[in-house]
Amino acid sequence: MLTFEKRVDDIPRWLPVATSIGSVVIAFILSGIILKLIGGEPLVVGQFFFEATFGSWPVFSDTLVKATPLIMVGLGCAVAFKMKLWNIGAEGQFYAGAFGASLVVLVLLPMFPTMPKVLVISLMIIMGMVGGALWAFVPAYLKAQFNINEIITTLMLNYVAVLWNNFWIFDRWSDAGFQMTPVFPKSAWLPRLADYASDYRAFSGITLHLGVIFALVASFIVWWILERSSWGYEIKLIGDNPQAARYAGINISCNIILALMVSGALAGLAGMSEVSGVVHRLQERISPGYGFSGIIIAWLAKLNPFAVIPVSILFGALILAGREIQPSGLPMMLQGFIMFMVISSDLLLRYRIKWTTTNK
Amino acid sequence: MTQSKPNAVEMKDMVIRFPGVLANDQVNFTLQQGEIHALLGENGAGKSTLMSALAGLYKPAAGTIKVMGEAVSFNSPKDAIAKGIGMVHQHFMLVPTQTVTENILLGLAEPKFFMNLRAYDQKVLALQEQFGLRVSPTAKIWQLSVGEQQRVEILKLLYRGANILIMDEPTAVLAPQEIEELMQTMRAMTQQGKSIAFISHKLHEVEMVADRITVLRKGKVTAEGYSMKGVTKAELARLMVGRDVVFTVKKKPRQAGKVVLEMYHVQAENDKGVPALRGVSLEIHSGEILGVAGVAGNGQSELAEIITGLRKCKGSIKINGQEVSNQPPIMAIKRGVAHIPEDRGKVGSAPNLSITDNSIMKNYRQAPIGDGWTINFLSAHTHATELKAKYDILAANVNMPARKLSGGNLQKVILAREISTMPSLMVAMQPTRGLDVGAIEAIQHLLLAQREAGAAILLISEELEELLALSDRLAVIFDGRIMGILPNDDQISINQIGLMMTGSKE
Numbered sequence: 001m002l003t004f005e006k007r008v009d010d011i012p013r014w015l016p017v018a019t020s021i022g023s024v025v026i027a028f029i030l031s032g033i034i035l036k037l038i039g040g041e042p043l044v045v046g047q048f049f050f051e052a053t054f055g056s057w058p059v060f061s062d063t064l065v066k067a068t069p070l071i072m073v074g075l076g077c078a079v080a081f082k083m084k085l086w087n088i089g090a091e092g093q094f095y096a097g098a099f100g101a102s103l104v105v106l107v108l109l110p111m112f113p114t115m116p117k118v119l120v121i122s123l124m125i126i127m128g129m130v131g132g133a134l135w136a137f138v139p140a141y142l143k144a145q146f147n148i149n150e151i152i153t154t155l156m157l158n159y160v161a162v163l164w165n166n167f168w169i170f171d172r173w174s175d176a177g178f179q180m181t182p183v184f185p186k187s188a189w190l191p192r193l194a195d196y197a198s199d200y201r202a203f204s205g206i207t208l209h210l211g212v213i214f215a216l217v218a219s220f221i222v223w224w225i226l227e228r229s230s231w232g233y234e235i236k237l238i239g240d241n242p243q244a245a246r247y248a249g250i251n252i253s254c255n256i257i258l259a260l261m262v263s264g265a266l267a268g269l270a271g272m273s274e275v276s277g278v279v280h281r282l283q284e285r286i287s288p289g290y291g292f293s294g295i296i297i298a299w300l301a302k303l304n305p306f307a308v309i310p311v312s313i314l315f316g317a318l319i320l321a322g323r324e325i326q327p328s329g330l331p332m333m334l335q336g337f338i339m340f341m342v343i344s345s346d347l348l349l350r351y352r353i354k355w356t357t358t359n360k
Numbered sequence: 361m362t363q364s365k366p367n368a369v370e371m372k373d374m375v376i377r378f379p380g381v382l383a384n385d386q387v388n389f390t391l392q393q394g395e396i397h398a399l400l401g402e403n404g405a406g407k408s409t410l411m412s413a414l415a416g417l418y419k420p421a422a423g424t425i426k427v428m429g430e431a432v433s434f435n436s437p438k439d440a441i442a443k444g445i446g447m448v449h450q451h452f453m454l455v456p457t458q459t460v461t462e463n464i465l466l467g468l469a470e471p472k473f474f475m476n477l478r479a480y481d482q483k484v485l486a487l488q489e490q491f492g493l494r495v496s497p498t499a500k501i502w503q504l505s506v507g508e509q510q511r512v513e514i515l516k517l518l519y520r521g522a523n524i525l526i527m528d529e530p531t532a533v534l535a536p537q538e539i540e541e542l543m544q545t546m547r548a549m550t551q552q553g554k555s556i557a558f559i560s561h562k563l564h565e566v567e568m569v570a571d572r573i574t575v576l577r578k579g580k581v582t583a584e585g586y587s588m589k590g591v592t593k594a595e596l597a598r599l600m601v602g603r604d605v606v607f608t609v610k611k612k613p614r615q616a617g618k619v620v621l622e623m624y625h626v627q628a629e630n631d632k633g634v635p636a637l638r639g640v641s642l643e644i645h646s647g648e649i650l651g652v653a654g655v656a657g658n659g660q661s662e663l664a665e666i667i668t669g670l671r672k673c674k675g676s677i678k679i680n681g682q683e684v685s686n687q688p689p690i691m692a693i694k695r696g697v698a699h700i701p702e703d704r705g706k707v708g709s710a711p712n713l714s715i716t717d718n719s720i721m722k723n724y725r726q727a728p729i730g731d732g733w734t735i736n737f738l739s740a741h742t743h744a745t746e747l748k749a750k751y752d753i754l755a756a757n758v759n760m761p762a763r764k765l766s767g768g769n770l771q772k773v774i775l776a777r778e779i780s781t782m783p784s785l786m787v788a789m790q791p792t793r794g795l796d797v798g799a800i801e802a803i804q805h806l807l808l809a810q811r812e813a814g815a816a817i818l819l820i821s822e823e824l825e826e827l828l829a830l831s832d833r834l835a836v837i838f839d840g841r842i843m844g845i846l847p848n849d850d851q852i853s854i855n856q857i858g859l860m861m862t863g864s865k866e
């Protein structure tokens with residue numbers, strides 16, 4: 001019989017890393033087995049998966065494009081989770097960020113059509129982050145002031161954000177009755193490598209945009225905040241023991257609001273980067289669930305801002321493969337398996353599993 | 361010594377290692393049936409570790425454990441309780457919102473889904489009767505005092521059929537009256553054939569209840585199973601720390617200066633919303649130690665918390681002439697108020713953060729540790745290493761998470777952190793709780809050094825002896841009121857303090 005024993009000794013340092021990697025490997029193997037059972041060729045599909053996502057510069061660039069918003073969202077989740085704030089509203093904050101960035105293009109830009117590109121993009125970044133931060137402010141305030149569970153409020157606001165965007169793209173900014181705004185003018189587009197194809201032939205068709213640099217810079221900044229700054233220390237302290245943090249003179253309410261807003265701002269930045277770097281307009285379904293993937297990514301990366309990068313690339317590949325591979329449900333299944341494995345591996349960190357024979 | 365009874369427990373050549381620490385080095389320990397066996401030793405000597413191994417929490421690297429003559433090997437506390445061994449930890453593991461009976465039944469196969477709880481209330485009552493452990497079975501845990509919660513923990517073990525009880529510093533959190541009751545319970549239990557292993561730093565308690573003692577020092581046994589007959593406190597102390605301990609501290613005459621803390625008619629409620637302070641007025645001068653005596657739960661915790669900004673209050677509190685009541689904790693810290701909290705685990709430390717992180721909780725905003733924006737982890741590391749050396753904190757290194765420290769060493773980290781801020785006002789609640797006799801001596805000297813350096817110290821304690829040794833004046837608190845403040849001189853009467861502690865006016 002399998003029995004679970006609560007771990008009393010310490011978990012070895014390599015175990016969390018091993019479980020993260022193990023979760024992914026096992027998820028791949030399980031998917032392979034299922035594929036085999038339904039009559040597929042797992043190795044062929046696997047090879048196809050690899051080629052469609054990492055096989056050449058153009059597809060790898062596509063993978064990175066998908067990874068870009070994931071990194072930002074994953075970082076946002078990591079900041080909140082570090083303080084044991086369960087922000088599962090990154091999806092909504094992403095939409096709010098996309099909306100904020102679009103405001104710059106659709107409201108401000110028509111008033112000052114000659115605004116230079118640098119200014120437009122900068123304003124879009126600011127408004128994207130403000131949008132995400134404000135969307136997170138609501139649950140943050142409710143949590144800080146009335147101790148209302150942030151899991152529920154952030155989750156519900158996801159739906160509100162989608163509907164809010166829908167109102168604007170259906171009703172106000174609709175492009176000839178379609179559910180999307182008109183295409184943004186070029187000055188609101190993040191530069192892509194493909195833009196430089198006339199100078200460097202190799203860049204032609206490469207969709208990688210400046211957002212990826214934002215994502216990498218954000219990883220470094222978040223790492224610096226968490227590991228080097230006073231605020232990072234306060235986040236750690238609150239996350240580990242709020243009572244001790246209060247005793248150390250830290251204002252808990254203020255920090256709940258601040259951390260959730262930073263978390264939201266990062267998700268908002270992802271929304272901005274998507275509309276400005278990829279979609280070039282605000283429309284329905286700009287996110288295939290980036291906000292939710294961010295939760296798993298943060299967890300799989302054990303809240304380490306640098307580990308978020310490779311994990312996001314893997315998830316970016318999964319999303320990309322979802323469009324290339326038939327049956328397209330396969331990458332979805334993989335994601336599902338990974339999530340399942342991540343959660344069950346957490347059990348492994350806290351319990352020891354033993355095989356005991358039942359002779360009493 | 362002739363062995364009339366069989367041994368309940370025999371531990372032989374136990375070796376337990378942690379990274380960088382040999383916590384138990386070839387330790388032998390025998391618990392006879394029906395005895396109370398005290399385990400003594402310095403902070404970090406390995407007492408809790410040895411007993412945790414007996415309770416199935418750690419696996420020894422080497423050594424054998426026999427229970428009632430049978431060799432055993434435990435993988436979890438469950439295995440240990442199956443052999444009748446249970447441990448009462450210092451931090452209770454009870455569900456606050458459930459009743460006493462529910463907590464006792466928690467995790468058992470019977471009854472399913474908590475059916476017919478009444479019948480079980482009766483069972484619990486019968487068990488209480490048998491050992492003199494009074495606590496209402498239908499009360500919710502959060503309504504209980506610490507002493508009552510401890511009784512629930514003991515009942516839990518007895519209900520599971522424990523015959524061998526391990527108690528890790530059970531008296532550290534108890535009021536003197538409760539200690540007396542616990543000792544009676546312990547005697548009742550041994551009379552009914554149970555055996556008790558008991559860890560304590562309080563030598564007079566050991567003298568009172570223990571039949572035999574085993575002393576550990578730096579992981580090794582220095583006295584194995586000595587009979588307590590005819591052993592004096594001084595001898596015990598020498599066995600523990602390896603040198604003579606001076607039990608009386610010398611105090612220089614008071615050089616009291618200006619008023620540092622001034623409280624006028626302060627009122628506050630406790631966590632349950634019941635008035636806990638009903639108009640407290642007092643003042644402390646620089647260079648003075650004001651002791652606060654009283655039975656636990658008469659407003660001492662709240663008194664400490666309102667001064668440090670952790671609790672709301674009515675009335676006036678002035679520090680160095682400035683009104684501070686109802687200001688956030690950071691203001692108290694900035695005004696130079698240090699605080700040694702009552703609960704080192706829940707309030708005073710962050711268990712999963714490193715010793716370094718724990719040691720900078722109060723000064724991470726100031727140079728050289730920080731500048732308000734960043735933290736210089738190199739200076740933080742240096743700071744922690746210095747404290748570790750100066751305060752004799754036993755740990756493999758300062759990167760170790762605080763939860764791995766022994767109880768007394770965690771207390772030392774907190775003391776080191778607070779004293780090293782050179783406060784103008786120190787609010788110290790049970791500062792020497794959980795420390796060994798040697799460390800107590802050292803800390804008392806440090807507190808006196810603070811006083812000589814001009815700090816004002818509010819010393820809240822349940823140990824009258826300590827209060828009398830250190831205080832310049834002694835306030836007695838009862839039911840949220842100061843019953844009187846006595847100068848601590850030759851004429852002070854312990855009898856009178858006792859009366860005041862139970863409510864009669866000066």
Ligand SMILES: Nc1ncnc2c1ncn2[C@@H]1O[C@H](COP(=O)(O)OP(=O)(O)OP(=O)(O)O)[C@@H](O)[C@H]1O
Pocket residue numbers: 378379381383401402403404405406407408409410754755756764765766767768769794
């Ligand atoms: N989980 C752990 N990991 C690493 N070291 C540990 C762990 N638990 C205990 N130690 C170390 O083992 C030594 C013995 O600790 P133990 O808790 O047994 O001491 P103790 O005798 O109970 O002291 P105290 O009187 O202070 O409670 C200490 O140096 C402590 O730091």
Ligand SMILES: [Mg+2]
Pocket residue numbers: 407408409528766767768
């Ligand atoms: Mg201990």
